[in-house]
Amino acid sequence: MRITVRPADLHADRDVLIDMMLRFLTPMSDGPRYDWLYHQNPDGQAQLWVLIDSDTGAIVGSGGFVPRRMYVNGRESLCAILVDFWIHPEYRSLGPALQLQRACLAGIEAGPYDLYYDFPQENMVAVYRRLGIETSQWLVRLTKPLSLKRKFGRLSQIPFFGRSLIAATNGILKLRDAGKGNRSRCTISEQRVECGDNFTQLARQVSSKYGVCVARTASYLNWRFQSHFHHRCEMLTAHRDGSLLGYILFVEDAETATILDLFGMEDERMKSDLVFAALEVLRERNVLSVNAPSLRSHPQTAFLRKLGFYPREPHPVVISAPRGKAGLEGANFFLMDGDRDS
Structure with missing residues (x-):
């Protein structure tokens, strides 16, 4: 069995890749996701490589990267995030994985990218380590937690006592949070329209304070969150005297919600108000807990x-600079769940 790697043709290989990714990568693989991630990104079209069984000509794996503008050392730079690495189960061994990932990284090395990052699965950590990347x-x-319903388990099913105990405990949690909000004198409101130039201006004004971070321009926010192929992402903004100071983005999934982004001026009271306003919205929807990966x-x-x-549990992150680019030693990095590929 001979395995080769070639650049993907994002149009000709589209249907095969969508089907194989559905089978071996993510249940969300479909046409809208493919077009959104690979073609519609405002920072540029994705680059993808495919693993080929030379005996059959079949695609048995793929991996690639999506361009992403970031602030690096105080200036806006073109960077990349690694995406959609998968291999057919019959071909899963270190050799093909190294072959495919080398092609992806060589593509970054050959381009104008100042750094790249990845949220690898555990089995990919060994691949990076073999490539000399930690x-x-x-x-x-x-x-x-917003509710202790899960914590009490079967006790919650007792008609009066269990429900009363949970209601009382949840009331204490809510009261404890209520005293921490509304301290910044900002107007907190839902963002119901596309993000405008004031979001780009905010990113340019404050990104250097965050260290190395994604350039949260209006075009990026509108693509990544407002026009997401699957999730209904919600945004609350903080304004004072008509000026945008910050925002929070979150998504709800049944009884759990995730904060995707929290960004703005260096004003802890304002950010606290954003967080607790989001928590209040989610409490009213009977969400039990909120995650904020950071x-x-x-x-x-x-x-x-x-x-x-x-x-709770940590997950590995790879952040590296291509050879010949400025080093990242001592840099402060800012990534949240919304900075993933999809």
């Missing part, structure tokens, strides 16, 4: 912990 950061899942090393993680979020 996991340099950790994305920790921060979580905050890089463990960034100060915003400590800030969220002060608001009652506590850390």
